[in-house]
Amino acid sequence: MSAIIFFKTANLPLIREFYQSKLSFSKFKDQESCVIFNLGNMMLGFCEAKAAEIDGTITIVYHTISQVDDAYNKHIDIALGSPEINDYYKIYHFWARDPEGRSLEFQCFLSDDELTPQISKIKVLNPKAHKHKILITRMIPDNAVNKLKNHFEVHVSQANRNLTKEEIIAEIADKDALLCLLSDQIDAEVIDAAKRLKVISNYAVGYNNIDVNYAKEKGIVVCNTPGVLTQSTADLTWALIMATARRIPEGERLVRDGGFQGWEPLLLLGQDVHGQTLGIMGMGRIGKAVARRALGFGMKIIYTNRRIPKLDFPAEKVDLETLMKESDILSLHTPLTEETYHLIGENELQLMKKTAILINTARGAIVDEKALIKALKEKRLFAAGFDVYENEPEIPQELLDLENVVLLPHIGSASLATRAAMGDLAAENAIAILEGKEAPARVN
Ligand code: GLV
Ligand code: GLV
Numbered sequence: 376m377s378a379i380i381f382f383k384t385a386n387l388p389l390i391r392e393f394y395q396s397k398l399s400f401s402k403f404k405d406q407e408s409c410v411i412f413n414l415g416n417m418m419l420g421f422c423e424a425k426a427a428e429i430d431g432t433i434t435i436v437y438h439t440i441s442q443v444d445d446a447y448n449k450h451i452d453i454a455l456g457s458p459e460i461n462d463y464y465k466i467y468h469f470w471a472r473d474p475e476g477r478s479l480e481f482q483c484f485l486s487d488d489e490l491t492p493q494i495s496k497i498k499v500l501n502p503k504a505h506k507h508k509i510l511i512t513r514m515i516p517d518n519a520v521n522k523l524k525n526h527f528e529v530h531v532s533q534a535n536r537n538l539t540k541e542e543i544i545a546e547i548a549d550k551d552a553l554l555c556l557l558s559d560q561i562d563a564e565v566i567d568a569a570k571r572l573k574v575i576s577n578y579a580v581g582y583n584n585i586d587v588n589y590a591k592e593k594g595i596v597v598c599n600t601p602g603v604l605t606q607s608t609a610d611l612t613w614a615l616i617m618a619t620a621r622r623i624p625e626g627e628r629l630v631r632d633g634g635f636q637g638w639e640p641l642l643l644l645g646q647d648v649h650g651q652t653l654g655i656m657g658m659g660r661i662g663k664a665v666a667r668r669a670l671g672f673g674m675k676i677i678y679t680n681r682r683i684p685k686l687d688f689p690a691e692k693v694d695l696e697t698l699m700k701e702s703d704i705l706s707l708h709t710p711l712t713e714e715t716y717h718l719i720g721e722n723e724l725q726l727m728k729k730t731a732i733l734i735n736t737a738r739g740a741i742v743d744e745k746a747l748i749k750a751l752k753e754k755r756l757f758a759a760g761f762d763v764y765e766n767e768p769e770i771p772q773e774l775l776d777l778e779n780v781v782l783l784p785h786i787g788s789a790s791l792a793t794r795a796a797m798g799d800l801a802a803e804n805a806i807a808i809l810e811g812k813e814a815p816a817r818v819n
Contacts, residue, residue: 379411382431382477383424389474390421397450398435427475434480440467440489444545446481451548451570453479458545462490497546500529507809509552512538512559515578519554519798526806527552544568552805554578558767561585566593574808576801577818580604580661580788581738583711587819597818598804601660603796604788609664611787612736615760616704618781619732621645622758625778646703646730646757649673654702656695656718657709657737658684665706666690677701699726704734711738721746724755732758736787739765748773751780762787 384390391410394400400412400419409422419433437443440458447458447469458469458481467489468482497510501524509523511531523529530546532538537558538546547553547569555561557579563586566572575585576598587597618624622645629635629643653669655662655678666676667688676690679698695718698705705727709715719733720743727733733756735742744765750756752773760781764770767785774780788797800816807814 377416377418379418379420381420381422383426383428384421384475385424385427386475387421387423393474394419394421427477429475429477432478432480433473434482437481437483439483440485441541441545443467443469443481443483448544448548448568448570450481454549457549460485460490465490497530498533500524500531502528504528507551508549509554509805510543510546510550511554512543513556515554515801516795516798518795519802522799522802523554523805526809540565547572552576552809554801554805555584557581557584559584561590563589566590566595569595574598574805574814576805576808578797578801581710582818583738591819596808596814598801598808598814598816599818600797600800600804601816603800604793605660605664607790607793608661608736608787609668611762611783611789612661612665612706612734613668615734615736615762615781615783616648616706616732619734619758619760619779620648620704624781646732648704651675651703652677652701654678654698654705655690656698656705656707656741658686658690658692659708661736662706662708665708695723696726699723700728702731703728704732706734707737707741709737709741711740715741717741717743719743719747721749724750727756729755730757732756732760734760736762739763739767744771744774748777751777754779 403411403413411420453471455470471479509527658680758779
């Protein structure tokens with residue numbers, strides 16, 4: 376025996392098209408005045424009548440949360456809200472409507488461990504404040520979140536870690552704005568999952584994590600946070616310069632390990648910084664700020680740059696080969712692009728002085744990390760200082776094992792004031808675009 380649940384419809388062709396083409400239900404029978412769909416153990420029928428009968432709910436049951444999320448992404452145009460847990464019924468579900476106004480529910484039953492609050496990692500900070508919704512992929516300073524709360528319904532991740540791409544995809548579908556981190560990969564797949572997105576506001580100056588061209592194709596504006604982090608990043612670059620040249624972390628380790636035996640003539644001899652040649656690769660905002668600080672150290676400045684920059688200090692533009700050969704300290708400040716990917720590889724490293732120091736506070740993949748590790752191991756360079764890595768957060772063990780490197784956890788802009796200013800700018804960018812105004816810092 377089997378059973379069919381029948382509904383009455385006033386527009387059978389519309390219903391046939393919706394359930395068959397949109398929801399992909401398979402047909403059991405299609406007669407002129409009635410269509411019946413096969414749903415596994417059950418059948419769902421619609422028959423023609425003068426008026427539609429829309430009472431009741433058609434619940435479509437899935438096996439997993441991600442299937443519900445997939446259904447949501449597919450049917451966002453008819454969804455009435457995003458998927459959520461109803462712990463009373465122990466289900467994960469969202470509601471939608473069919474073209475005649477019938478209630479549709481897409482759901483799965485949850486197991487006990489799925490009911491733990493970790494699934495709802497995204498907290499809605501001011502539900503229904505405004506019809507625009509923004510997703511913030513990780514907690515950023517309060518000033519920015521508060522600013523956004525005045526304008527949008529703010530959804531902010533409460534997880535004490537970065538979201539995975541799958542998590543961003545599951546959250547992005549119904550958001551109008553995205554405020555993301557440099558570690559969030561916003562590629563074509565994520566952008567395709569975002570059905571309403573108008574703006575991607577990166578909480579960073581670098582935006583190599585975003586497929587900017589694809590976003591543009593889709594009419595999505597990309598913004599970043601230039602300017603506000605220039606001085607802090609230049610400060611940190613100098614911290615790395617001093618730390619590597621004068622072997623400060625090595626000295627610190629020695630003292631803490633109880634190794635300090637008193638003044639020694641040959642203890643931890645480093646390289647002088649004053650009076651040396653500073654090479655700057657990429658004379659943009661940060662490159663200039665690093666170079667300006669070098670004037671106080673009486674350094675000669677040489678640099679490479681695609682264009683001729685406006686400079687208010689003496690510096691000589693050279694080619695890449697000269698930069699590699701003549702720099703005592705070489706500091707990288709180009710963005711990561713197809714042209715700068717592995718711009719410094721084995722051949723370039725071969726040109727450097729044995730006493731030279733390489734500093735990277737830009738992006739890891741500008742340097743071929745393997746080639747650099749080899750050069751450092753073979754002592755073809757004096758030292759290197761890194762704030763960034765090729766595959767963050769992974770750092771090769773070989774690099775961790777070296778004494779002549781100083782390793783920082785991507786903290787170039789990490790001062791209280793600068794991170795707050797970046798938050799303000801990232802928030803202003805998103806607000807401006809959704810209000811139809813010019814954004815303070817637009818990329819595409
Ligand atoms: C930091 O690396 C940034 O791009 O803001
Ligand atoms: C350092 O204290 C020195 O006098 O060399």
